[in-house]
Amino acid sequence: MEKKVALVTGASRGIGKACALELADAGYDVVINYVSSEAPALAVVEEIKAKGVNAKAVKFDVSDKDEVAQGIAAILEEFGRIDVLVNNAGITRDNLIIRMDDAAWEAVINTNLNSVFYVTKPVVKAMMKQRSGAIINMASICGVYGNAGQTNYSSAKAGVIGFTKALAKEVASRGITVNAVAPGFIATDMTHDLDKDKIAENIPLKRLGEVDDIAKTVRFLAEDGKYITSQVISVDGGLTI
Numbered sequence: 099m100e101k102k103v104a105l106v107t108g109a110s111r112g113i114g115k116a117c118a119l120e121l122a123d124a125g126y127d128v129v130i131n132y133v134s135s136e137a138p139a140l141a142v143v144e145e146i147k148a149k150g151v152n153a154k155a156v157k158f159d160v161s162d163k164d165e166v167a168q169g170i171a172a173i174l175e176e177f178g179r180i181d182v183l184v185n186n187a188g189i190t191r192d193n194l195i196i197r198m199d200d201a202a203w204e205a206v207i208n209t210n211l212n213s214v215f216y217v218t219k220p221v222v223k224a225m226m227k228q229r230s231g232a233i234i235n236m237a238s239i240c241g242v243y244g245n246a247g248q249t250n251y252s253s254a255k256a257g258v259i260g261f262t263k264a265l266a267k268e269v270a271s272r273g274i275t276v277n278a279v280a281p282g283f284i285a286t287d288m289t290h291d292l293d294k295d296k297i298a299e300n301i302p303l304k305r306l307g308e309v310d311d312i313a314k315t316v317r318f319l320a321e322d323g324k325y326i327t328s329q330v331i332s333v334d335g336g337l338t339i
């Protein structure tokens with residue numbers, strides 16, 4: 099049987115790393131994208147290889163169109179196919195709008211939204227030739243409900259949700275599913291400085307999410323959710339009910 103291949107952007111740590119490990123458990127060869135954390139990315143590669151599947155770390159800045167184009171071309175050249183794409187890389191640059199400078203706006207829109215277009219376009223082209231594939235975009239509940247201090251981030255994630263729904267309609271006839279996962283508060287570097295006890299009080303399930311809560315949802319969408327497309331799956335401990 100032909101090997102199946104997954105690409106996870108921003109997989110050196112946090113949610114992306116957990117998704118990469120989970121997809122490796124499901125038998126995928128996994129490409130680990132990162133931008134600065136080389137040693138952690140290489141450690142993820144070793145952890146995945148120990149599971150008996152192939153892995154490779156590929157450095158590119160998802161917000162740089164040319165770097166992405168070269169990176170994806172190299173991955174397709176070496177692995178021959180991409181069956182699952184997880185658009186996960188993301189950043190925050192929080193501030194109230196009156197204090198938000200152009201750089202904070204542009205960095206978040208470029209890294210969290212424009213990146214999804216740059217990465218998905220060449221990947222979906224390959225998937226269309228394969229006539230199969232699963233694309234999973236990491237959105238956020240902020241993209242549905244908004245969050246004060248995050249106009250940049252909420253806009254980018256809302257854009258990712260619109261992108262997901264439009265692309266799902268374009269490529270369904272080629273056997274490709276496109277879905278978004280909308281995490282609530284997940285314990286990673288991104289949420290490290292927040293008051294977790296206070297946040298947990300307002301979450302119906304009374305805890306922050308773990309990276310595995312997201313990774314298992316991603317694995318489900320990639321492996322078992324073959325009749326699910328264009329959906330936004332909230333994984334937020336009930337925060338938005």
Ligand code: NAP
Pocket residue numbers: 107108109110111112113114131132133134135136158159160161186187188189209236237238239280281282283284285286287288289
């Ligand atoms: P994280 O722990 O801060 O990790 C971010 C990852 O993205 C790292 O692997 C980082 O690579 C990579 N990355 C950042 N900028 C990049 C770029 N320009 N090019 C390539 N890779 C880049 O974040 P996380 O909490 O796991 O979040 C992952 C995703 O989930 C993000 O899209 C985030 O918006 C979303 N999310 C998170 C939460 C949460 O509560 N944590 C909630 C909702 C949504 P390096 O290590 O090389 O810098």
